[in-house]
């Protein structure tokens with residue numbers, strides 16, 4: 001066993017405390033990674049808020065991080081000590097099903113092992129996330145971090161970035177397509193940057209009119225205010241792809257009405273049951289889709305693309321001791337556009 005330190009939720013409280021943690025000894029195909037930077041995803045806020053209470057399994061959030069390899073198992077060939085790596089929200093999968101064979105481990109039929117709040121598929125222990133100074137990960141689920149990318153600002157690419165990259169590329173965003181991004185937060189601002197770099201004519205749909213200057217700076221044509229019925233009516237049927245990253249449950253109707261004939265609404269934000277009036281799909285033969293995280297192939301493609309186009313997140317880096325402040329401000333929509341924790345204060 002190896003010992004490290006991290007930020008863990010205590011009992012039923014939503015406060016994270018600095019806690020000693022155990023990591024497994026390296027298996028032959030494992031890497032030990034010194035975690036330098038970990039992004040704060042809204043999923044972490046949901047996970048902390050959903051704690052069942054005392055006696056539940058330990059929760060250490062964090063599923064988009066960058067760091068440096070400090071040790072390798074004997075079967076590891078792709079990495080050596082000192083390599084810069086990035087890890088997202090999947091750290092293992094069955095490796096045998098059709099999805100895994102296609103490089104879509106995120107859709108593994110046996111369900112992928114999540115980076116935190118998951119269960120290790122070999123020893124049954126709960127997985128503890130990247131709000132910690134060390135992580136032990138199977139080599140196939142670590143990604144070389146391109147040298148062109150700043151390690152702090154690149155950390156959010158591993159969840160927020162890949163989650164919007166897969167649907168944007170699968171749905172064919174590019175020159176000649178019109179993309180709307182609903183919700184300008186961590187996922188949303190990367191969706192804008194990526195859609196613009198892919199060549200799509202991109203707009204933002206937001207309840208925050210004060211984000212209009214940022215939307216344009218990120219490369220969007222305009223910002224449609226989602227609380228203004230006239231602006232929504234003007235944008236009716238305008239977009240081939242709507243990427244919905246809104247973090248709260250909401251009615252999909254207004255967003256489906258922005259989709260052009262035969263276009264798609266990709267619902268990535270608040271997961272769970274939704275109510276859809278089929279008339280909103282019927283009129284215009286529209287499609288409702290979703291996606292989450294990414295497979296190893298598309299993660300590698302996304303990192304190459306971001307390195308080539310100079311895309312990283314707009315980040316506010318905080319020492320990890322300020323994690324509770326970061327989560328509070330994220331709950332209040334007070335971040336432009338991603339908090340990243342610097343874990344070096346755990347040494």
Ligand SMILES: NC(=O)c1ccc[n+]([C@@H]2O[C@H](COP(=O)([O-])OP(=O)(O)OC[C@H]3O[C@@H](n4cnc5c(N)ncnc54)[C@H](OP(=O)(O)O)[C@@H]3O)[C@@H](O)[C@H]2O)c1
Pocket residue numbers: 040041042043044046159160163182183184185186187188205206207208211245246247248250268269270271291292293330333337
């Ligand atoms: N599918 C996946 O695999 C996956 C992966 C990562 C995250 N997620 C989920 O995606 C969502 C977004 O994550 P994030 O980290 O990007 O969060 P975030 O940074 O907090 O951004 C969410 C944005 O949604 C908008 N919003 C928030 N509350 C709203 C409300 N009540 N009504 C309307 N709009 C609201 C805000 O944008 P405006 O101010 O512009 O309106 C906010 O900036 C979360 O629910 C997260 O759990 C899913």
Ligand SMILES: [Zn+2]
Pocket residue numbers: 041042043044063089159160
């Ligand atoms: Zn996430």
Ligand SMILES: [Zn+2]
Pocket residue numbers: 093094095096097098099100105107108109110111
């Ligand atoms: Zn599988």
